[in-house]
Amino acid sequence: MSDSRRGGPASAAEADSELRKRPTRKLRAEKGSTDDDPRASQRPTQLDTALAVTAAGALISIGGSLSAATIQVFQAFLAEGHDHPGDVVLDLDGLRYIDSTGVGRLLELVTRLRSSGRRVEVVGLSGQPRQVLALVGALPMLTP
DSSP: OEETTTTEESSHHHHHHHHHHSOOOOOSOOTTSOOSOTTGGGSOOOEEEEEEEOSSEEEEEEEEEESTTTHHHHHHHHHTTOOOSSEEEEEOTTEEEEOHHHHHHHHHHHHHHHHTTOOEEEEOOOHHHHHHHHHTTOHHHHOO
């Protein structure tokens, strides 16, 4: 029996019964199944990094995917002792995908380099990474 004043069920049993009748939506893929997101197959799953050091500074190139799936590769690259004097050009031309984990680590790198007195120039930022960085308000920190 429904309560006509509120437009809802009159008892907890009726509420439970109504909830059971409603269709449910699958929120998470079953373990071992493929991702339901059609864009998932378009995301790069590897990270490419390179470092070129000159007398004036360094060029750090990042390509592929900077995400939770590849962050350990990025952290290992940074841990290899890329502490060098001079300015840094961060080339993101090959970066095709970034998630919140990647955004955090990228901003952390730029902040660390700048706080050590280096000038950091970010080049080649486009596509999905640029959109994500703009969406979270981080773009001004990376572009002049």
